[in-house]
Amino acid sequence: MVAALVVAFFVFAGVYADILWYDQLGFLQVLTTQWFAGGTMFLIGFLGMAVPVWVAIQVAYRSRPVYAKLNSQLDRYQQVIEPLRRLAMWGIPALLGLFAGVSSASRWQLTALWLNRTASGTTDPQFHFDTSFYLFELPFYHAVLGFASAVVLLALILGVATSYLYGAIRVNGREVLISKSARIQIAVTAGVYLLLQAVSIWLDQYSTVTDANANITGPAYTDVHATIPGRAILAGAALFVAILFFITAFVGRWRFPLVGTALLIIAALIAGSLYPWVVQRFQVDPSEKSLETPYIQRNIDLTRKAFGVDEVKETNYDATTDAEPGALRSDADTTASIRIIDPAVVTDTYKQLEQFRQYYQFPAKMDVDRYTVDGKSQDAVVAVRDLDLEGLNDAQSWVNTSVVYTHGYGLVAAYGNQRSADGQPVFMESGIPSTGVLGDFQPRVYFGENSPTYSIVGAPKGTTPVELDYPSGDQGSDQKYTTFSGNGGPKLDNVFKKLVYALKFQSQEIFLSDSVNDDSQILYDRDPTLRVQKVAPYLTLDSDPYPSVVDGRIVWIVDGYTTSDNYPYSTKVSMGRAVEDTETPAASFANDDVNYIRNSVKATVDAYDGKVTLYAWDDKDPLLKTWEKVYPSTVKPMSSMSGALMSHVRYPSDMFKVQRMILGRYHVTDPGSFYSRNDAWVTPDDPNSAQNDTKLQPPYFLTLQMPGQQNPAFSLYSTFIPESNAAKSRNVLTGYLAADADAGSTAGKKSADYGSLRLLTLPKTDTVPGPGQVQANFDADATVSQQLNLLRQGSSTVINGNLLTLPVGGGLLYVQPVYVKSKGSTSYPLLQKVLVSFGDQIAFEDTLDASLDVLFGGDSGAAAGDQGSETTPPSTGTDQPSTGTPTTGVPTTGDPEKDAQLKQLASQAQQQLKDKDAALKSGDFAAYGVADAALAKTVSQMISLLGQ
Structure with missing residues (x-):
């Protein structure tokens, strides 16, 4: 009894903790709705199974022959069972009811969706039902029929068993x-x-309508002309046999229903298997292409609609492969915005420059956002400085890990299109305390992707703060402390709550420590994705939440999808397989195989107090409308979104990956070509992935101007190559897909262009190199190899950044930043070179501007100075110091004072060149960058004195 009470209290503690968590967040109705719906369905399932089974057993027992003569074997069975009869007659139905109740409770969502179903306004082409019938009604009807069939079958079996045991059914030789x-x-x-x-x-x-066939999903010719009519006939036959059984109940003749059952089985084999096979083999196969055309068209149309690619703007793009002088003039804004900072490479750079203390950390991959600086939108590589308790090493006491070190600090953002003279990112927001162009905002990160399991925060007013805020002073010698003042978690304002959470987290300190007071709050479940998932369990969440500074706060923006696998005539894809690439590991989704997806919700999580807000992004989605009825008042309308938040909303990457997978085949809208599959595409492998672990190239965010657009826009893009293995090895580009990812900055209203998908189709006769071929050409180029070998001197490592593809200059321009990381535990990648490729031509210089000028004959039309070129001296093309002595042949101005200064500066330049050479040979690229920056400054001063 004591053990049972202890277990019950542990269970109660977990339940009560959930109530406190949801109530504090303002989403208690989500929890209570789940409990009420699950409890109701458990009761229905329990009674729906237990009562019919109990009735079947009771009827069979009570109607048993009282004076039936049993054989000795049955008599022995009765003697064994009789002492347990009452327990069995009640226990068996109760046990089966328990299993049925648990099963029903776990599927309460089906019933909720059916009760709150919303019409979509779109009908299927075969049965002409609203698609909501397949999304909400048909799954529910199948579930009910499956449950009812199981109940009746068990009732039949147990009724027969009871009748046999008590003599109502007897076997006398061959006679029953x-x-x-x-x-x-x-x-x-x-x-x-x-x-x-x-x-x-x-x-x-x-x-x-959702069954997969050889070529398409949905009923094809054989299904329409054989399978569907056959099932209608079988349904009628089963109804007829059922009537025969009902008649037998009164007339007592078993021959007719038994013969009917045998004929039903034969009819099922003929109508369900043989006849469709005959139609397929002798009618469809000889003329498959023509007969299947209308059904292929249905599949194409509804698949494109289900995945939101039915309005893709397709353009034939006759890409040139020759770099002509001045070809980029009309694309100057795009080339000036090219992101040369790779968010997947610069993590170590951020750590060395911005981590400051060992108890901070940055994520393995940065995020890409954009901010308006001086009236101009700038792509930014961003990350929060999160907490890392592992960095405390031996100081990981309970007080430190739970009370003192409670939060990260600050958002770090670097210009995506700039670098310093030595190859470092140029930060627009950095430091502790945070400084930069993003204005004043709350920098503390209590809720992040790497926050501690739980922290206890808050204290009475006037008490000395104990939470470490940030290091300050020279080299972080001083510490600043703070006290959390928000409403971020349940309060520990009484002994009972302290006991509940001590049990939940198996930590006696929560109950005993004097650091926990009546003003304390406990913060837990702090990952932004987890918080959104708990308050909106019906959503499938994007794998890449990202932080933004919005209205003076750091908020996490999380994309939520409504998905289904029951959309008519739509092909299913695996979301886990679709989203996996070199930047995103294989993910598991509750509903992995989907044939319908909408980015229906944008969610935000406040990094300071953890507040979760859900916004209806696609208010026409029938799934979202239905779930809003299930959980009323939990989702706010889009009109509630501020302009600042709208300006940071972007097109979701996981949905884009699913759409690019679909468009690999479904960019073809002609049924004949689709059937032949002679123009299927795939996403190329990432050229930077390991040879023994090839994965897809991820899509990239950047600002570009697609053909047909009036101005550059923040976009998400990907490329395509042919599906066949032979063509894939050649890696020839066949398509280019971009989504307008900028929602604008108007409060409560997204831009008309947001979400527009633009597909550039390249002519089959052209051989525009794909990413893999460009990378291979890059690696095989003799000049490039020579320069890379120089960069590798001193055991330095060369790291290829993301290979970007841009439709500019009438063709496709490839840009790849190249980083160098020297040896040493404190080293970090520095951007030293930029690869540019156009057609088969390659340039490899210190800056993007220089590479474009080399490639396009010194007349690229690019906006110079955006990549730090104004602080970088002219390149010799090999990163070797220039030959000759700067003091020889120094120009003069006729002014003795200026000439003397020029001579002195020339001497400085000579020494700086020597310093660069020495640093390069030793592989010390930090020293190389310092000398390079000093040389650039000296050259600039000389030019100024010369008046040029």
């Missing part, structure tokens, strides 16, 4: 004797079972 009462019970139960099967077979007609 059945009492009248048993006959009525068995015949009626069997008739009900067949009646349920008739309804189920009838509904199976409609299930064909």
